[in-house]
Amino acid sequence: MEYYIDLDSGGFTMDEFQEIKLCLETLLSIISGTQALNRDIGIDIEKIVGYPYEIAKNMLSLEIMEKVETYEPRVNVESIDFKGNMEGLLIPIIHFRKSEEQG
Structure with a gap:
């Protein structure tokens, strides 16, 4: 899947920023x-393919948000x-930002 990540570096050290970006890319x-x-x-992706464009956008957005919440709670x-x-x-x-729970 092709994607672009926009991670706000505010609140992270350079090492944290690089690690989180790599985790998100993975x-x-x-x-x-x-x-x-x-x-x-x-x-x-298999559950999204074949739906109309607008529905697929919503399904993919929800899938991304759920997976990031589960696997990368720092953002x-x-x-x-x-x-x-x-x-x-x-x-x-x-577009990502530092999680409020992470301080």
Whole structure:
């Protein structure tokens, strides 16, 4: 899945920022069901494919928010925008900020 990450570096050390960015990139690049020890990690693209564009955008947004909340609690999804084209390709632009619970 193609995506863009916009991570606000405010509140993180440089090392934390790099680590979190790598974790987000890894999480978003995994297709759900492909990791032997954790079949839930990653994005479940199969359940989104085939839906109309607007419904697929909402489903993908929800999937991303749920997975980030579960696997990367140090950040919150602030918003998700989409680049798209007439072929129906969805490219999420995900905006993250430091989680309030992380201090």
